[in-house]
Amino acid sequence: MKPFILHHYANSPFSEKVRLILGAKGMAWHSVHVPSVMPKPDVLALTGGYRRTPFMQRGADIWCDTSLIARVLDRAQPQPPLYPAGVAGITQTLAQWADFTLFWAVIPYTLQPQGLTHVMAGVPPEGLKAFAADRAPFTAGMTRQTAADATVALKAYLGRLEDQLADGRAFLCGAQPSIADFSVAHCLWFIHLAPPMLGILQPCERLRAWYERVIAVGHGTPTIMKSADAIARAASTSTHEPVQVEPGLGFEVGESVTVTPTDYGRDPVVGVLVGLSDDEVVIERRDERAGTLHVHFPRLGFQIRKEAKT
Structure with a gap:
């Protein structure tokens, strides 16, 4: 194949x-x-x-x-399975939450001016305008959070994820990574594109260690x-x-x-x-x-x- x-x-x-x-x-x-x-x-x-x-x-x-x-x-x-037996339901529910709720807090938080310059590094002004014009119809009709609202929400969400790891588990739903881990990780990965915005992760020691474990799987070949x-x-x-x-x-x-x-x-x-x-x-x-x-x-x-x- x-x-x-x-x-x-x-x-x-x-x-x-x-x-x-x-x-x-x-x-x-x-x-x-x-x-x-x-x-x-x-x-x-x-x-x-x-x-x-x-x-x-x-x-x-x-x-x-x-x-x-x-x-x-x-x-x-x-x-290894993305939907491990016994926790398949919760992994998918957590993944769905991450792909929408967590994601739409991460985006306005990260794309504040001090973060945008890093995410879009090297893109000329006309390129930034083209990107903004292209994305505007994408979210037409959605209520987008302000940066202030997104920051408050993101702090709360990161705190909950930190608590999820409080029992010493290696990954969000157990000893092995699942679809939940990859769905949450891509949101945190986006924050890492903007180093000035990483301070929000500083209090979350367990979550930061978890992130390094997930990212370490690499991208295959x-x-x-x-x-x-x-x-x-x-x-x-x-x-x-x-x-x-x-x-x-x-x-x-x-x-x-x-x-x-x-x-x-x-x-x-x-x-x-x-x-x-x-x-x-x-x-x-x-x-x-x-x-x-x-x-x-x-x-x-x-x-x-x-x-x-x-």
């Missing part, structure tokens, strides 16, 4: 989450670096409109959202790949991962649908429904360069709508 292809960029926190999972599992993978702002023609050729980072590819199958990517990687390489080669890989692949539309979920195979995130980055992707379960939705779409693709999304956090018939 050919290695997975991760489409990502260096300073993307959710990309770091997946890179750490690949490291924990000791996997070899292909690394395609994508632009951090639009235009992203090669990204859209593969995803059909989804432009959140990262996404993952193997052949002509594309997986969006790190919650789904993590499950796919865990199936492909079960050891990446091999650089050009985006054009990834597109060619998709176009030359005629088979897809097996999927089916399960009955009783309100949709039928072959229906034209849109799939859209419900939180932010709400760019709809249009396609023909080929897979649906309580965990995943899969649509088929055609691109003139990438060929026939199956684009996979998690069911939680995404809305499916039937396309209006004309």
Whole structure:
């Protein structure tokens, strides 16, 4: 089986989450670096409109959202498990909290002026303006915390995580790292991109030691790949991962649908429904360069709508 292809960029926190999972599992993978702002023609050729980072590819199958990517990687390489027996439920609940609640406290805290200059070091003023303009539609309709509010929230959250480690456990849910650790770690990793902002972690001695243990897993074995080669890989692949539309979920195979995130980055992707379960939705779409693709999304956090018939 050919290695997975991760489409990502260096300073993307959710990309770091997946890179750490690949490291924990000791996997070899292909690394395609994508632009951090639009235009992203090669990204859209593969995803059909989804432009959140990262996404993952193997052949002509594309997986969006790190919650789904993590499950796919865990199936492909079960050891060590991301969802250990006995704590699988709490690890996923903690991961979901980290990916949204913790993340949206970390971002406004870290991107205060003294932190922004480090996170965006080397980016010219016009690049900063382009980044701000690109991200504005991503969070349209969301209530963003002020820096002051985010600081208070983040201190509280970090204190709770510190307490989680008070019994001497090595990782958040036990002796082995789980999806919860990688979801929390990518948030703290983003703070580390801005050294002036690290003071907030100073009181959390156990959490700082935990972070070093998680980061030490590394990123596995990446091999650089050009985006054009990834597109060619998709176009030359005629088979897809097996999927089916399960009955009783309100949709039928072959229906034209849109799939859209419900939180932010709400760019709809249009396609023909080929897979649906309580965990995943899969649509088929055609691109003139990438060929026939199956684009996979998690069911939680995404809305499916039937396309209006004309």
